[in-house]
Amino acid sequence: MKDIPYRLMMVPLGDLAITERADRPRPDDGALRESLRRHGVLVPLLVAPTHGGGYAVLDGCRRIRLLKEMGLTPETRMPVLVREDLGQDDLLARLAANRYHARLSTLAEARVLRELVEERGWKRAHAARALLKTRSWATHVLRVWKLPDGVLEDVLSGAIPFSHAMVLARYVDRAEILSFLCEALRTEERLSRHRLESMARAAEQYGPEKASDLAWGRRSIGKSSWIRVEPAAGGFHAELRIGSRQDVAAALRALTDVLSGWPEREPPGNG
Numbered sequence: 001m002k003d004i005p006y007r008l009m010m011v012p013l014g015d016l017a018i019t020e021r022a023d024r025p026r027p028d029d030g031a032l033r034e035s036l037r038r039h040g041v042l043v044p045l046l047v048a049p050t051h052g053g054g055y056a057v058l059d060g061c062r063r064i065r066l067l068k069e070m071g072l073t074p075e076t077r078m079p080v081l082v083r084e085d086l087g088q089d090d091l092l093a094r095l096a097a098n099r100y101h102a103r104l105s106t107l108a109e110a111r112v113l114r115e116l117v118e119e120r121g122w123k124r125a126h127a128a129r130a131l132l133k134t135r136s137w138a139t140h141v142l143r144v145w146k147l148p149d150g151v152l153e154d155v156l157s158g159a160i161p162f163s164h165a166m167v168l169a170r171y172v173d174r175a176e177i178l179s180f181l182c183e184a185l186r187t188e189e190r191l192s193r194h195r196l197e198s199m200a201r202a203a204e205q206y207g208p209e210k211a212s213d214l215a216w217g218r219r220s221i222g223k224s225s226w227i228r229v230e231p232a233a234g235g236f237h238a239e240l241r242i243g244s245r246q247d248v249a250a251a252l253r254a255l256t257d258v259l260s261g262w263p264e265r266e267p268p269g270n271g
Contacts, residue, residue, distance in 0.1 A: 007082040008044060014074025015054040016047065018061045033066050041067075044079040055080065106162045107155070109133070110141045117142065143169035151182055160185060163193045167200060180208035222247030227254045 035042075045060030057064055067076075109131055116127040117138075128138040144155065144165045155165040164185065171178040180203055185191055202210065220226050224243025242251050 009080055009082055010077040011047070011055060011080045012074060013064070013067065013072055013076045013078055016045070016064055016078065016080070017050065017054055017056050018064055029062070029066060032062065033070065036063065036066055037070065041079055044081045046083065047080045048083050055082065058083070106141075107158075110144065110162065113138055113141055114145055118145075140166055140169060143172055146172045148178075151178075161193070164191075164196055167193060167196050171200065176208055177203045221250045221254050225251055227251060 041063060045063065046058045047055035047060075048058055050056050067078075113127055113131060113133075116122040116130065117124055122130075124138050124142070125135045128135045131138075144162070145152065147155065147165065147168060151160070151165075151168065154160040155162060160168075168178060168181055171181065177200065181196060181200055184196065184199055188195075222242075222244060225241055225247035227240050240251055240255065242248055
């Protein structure tokens, strides 16, 4: 195994560029800030040279952000380990460093996947393996970036959870269903992914106009009883839990409501 080419240097703070958008404030920033104030930088930052001069920080973005917030000038020199040979793997090195410190969000991994495939020309399967993911995951994630601009902005800002965005992405080519699901996300408070998927299945089978009524999800019918109703191929799937004899009558009424309200057949053209 060949030696890994590192170079220990002192570099001005102004020459270090934070490359991670995911470097947001965290609850434990206070402890790290106090350590930096008392002891300075004890462990050198990991950096790689950039084409335009200066260095991209691969590991240490939080420390750089906090040091700047503490008022250090751009001329302040910092200890760094320069990795000269990363080339196109600098993105993966950054990802690995962040994974070491904390679990990355799916959105952060999705950004890396997109950059590897669309900007660096990696094959989808290769990029998925590098991220320790399946090719199927990569395929679904890349579809998220095809969502309409307004929806994608809500995903990137966190207004729409990425798990929900993965559901929306299945319908990028079916504008009516996608619009219906986006409207549901705007109007229903705390809409779960499970219910969103149920609404999507109902919209596929019976059309968006009936989907809200058909995609019940789970409803309580007593203190310890509930009914869960979801669209299924050619009909629906109902799951009933009765935790008390007192809830039997209410459970049967709920099931009757489902049977009376469900369409007898699917509209033409839907299967």
